[in-house]
Amino acid sequence: GNSVTQMEGPVTLSEEAFLTINCTYTATGYPSLFWYVQYPGEGLQLLLKATKADDKGSNKGFEATYRKETTSFHLEKGSVQVSDSAVYFCALPGSYNTDKLIFGTGTRLQVFP
Amino acid sequence: GAVVSQHPSRVICKSGTSVKIECRSLDFQATTMFWYRQFPKQSLMLMATSNEGSKATYEQGVEKDKFLINHASLTLSTLTVTSAHPEDSSFYICSARAHEQFFGPGTRLTVL
Numbered sequence: 001g002n003s004v005t006q007m008e009g010p011v012t013l014s015e016e017a018f019l020t021i022n023c024t025y026t027a028t029g030y031p032s033l034f035w036y037v038q039y040p041g042e043g044l045q046l047l048l049k050a051t052k053a054d055d056k057g058s059n060k061g062f063e064a065t066y067r068k069e070t071t072s073f074h075l076e077k078g079s080v081q082v083s084d085s086a087v088y089f090c091a092l093p094g095s096y097n098t099d100k101l102i103f104g105t106g107t108r109l110q111v112f113p
Numbered sequence: 114g115a116v117v118s119q120h121p122s123r124v125i126c127k128s129g130t131s132v133k134i135e136c137r138s139l140d141f142q143a144t145t146m147f148w149y150r151q152f153p154k155q156s157l158m159l160m161a162t163s164n165e166g167s168k169a170t171y172e173q174g175v176e177k178d179k180f181l182i183n184h185a186s187l188t189l190s191t192l193t194v195t196s197a198h199p200e201d202s203s204f205y206i207c208s209a210r211a212h213e214q215f216f217g218p219g220t221r222l223t224v225l
Contacts, residue, residue: 044216
C-alpha cells in the first residue's frame with residue numbers, strides 16, 4: 001500500500017523565517033496528496049491539497065507542489081507567524097479509490113516572536 | 114468548515130474497565146466516520162471505518178471485540194474500549210466524511 005515519510009520535528013523558527021517541512025511518499029499511481037494542521041487543543045484541519053502531478057496546493061500563505069519526479073510534497077511558507085505554531089501532517093489515501101488516509105508522523109512547528 | 118466533536122477530551126480509567134468515546138458531527142450528517150489511534154511521536158493509524166446502520170470495518174490487527182464501534186445515527190459514532198489495559202493508553206481521533214474528512218479534537222485515554 002501507499003506510505004508517507006515526513007521529517008521529524010520539532011522545527012523551531014523565529015517569526016518571519018522561511019519554513020520547509022519535507023514529505024516524501026510511496027504510492028501506486030498518482031493519488032491526491034494532503035497537508036493537515038492541528039492547532040493546540042483542536043482537531044486536524046485540511047490545510048491544502050493537490051490532486052495531480054505538478055499541482056500546487058496553497059492556503060494561508062502555505063504552499064506545496066506535487067512533484068512526481070522526486071515523489072515529494074514539501075510544505076513551504078515564506079514568512080511564518082507565531083500563530084502558525086502547530087503540528088503539521090502529510091497524508092495520502094491508503095490505496096486507490098479509498099477514503100482511508102495514511103498519515104506521516106507529524107512535525108511540530110514552534111514559532112517564537 | 115464542518116465541526117466534529119469528541120467527548121470526553123481526556124479520560125483516566127483503571128485497568129479492566131470499559132471506556133466509551135463519542136464522536137459527533139455537529140452541523141452535517143456523516144454516513145461514514147473513521148477512528149484513528151495515535152501513539153506519541155507516531156502517525157495516526159486508522160483503526161476502523163464506521164458506517165451508519167451497519168457493522169464497522171476494522172483494519173488488520175485491530176481487535177473488533179476489544180474496540181466496539183457503534184454508528185447508530187448519521188451524527189454519532191461511539192468507540193468503546195472494553196477491558197482496557199495500560200497498553201491501550203493512547204490518543205484516539207475520529208473523523209467524519211462529508212466532501213472531505215473533518216476531524217475531531219481527539220480523546221486522550223490513560224489506563225492505570
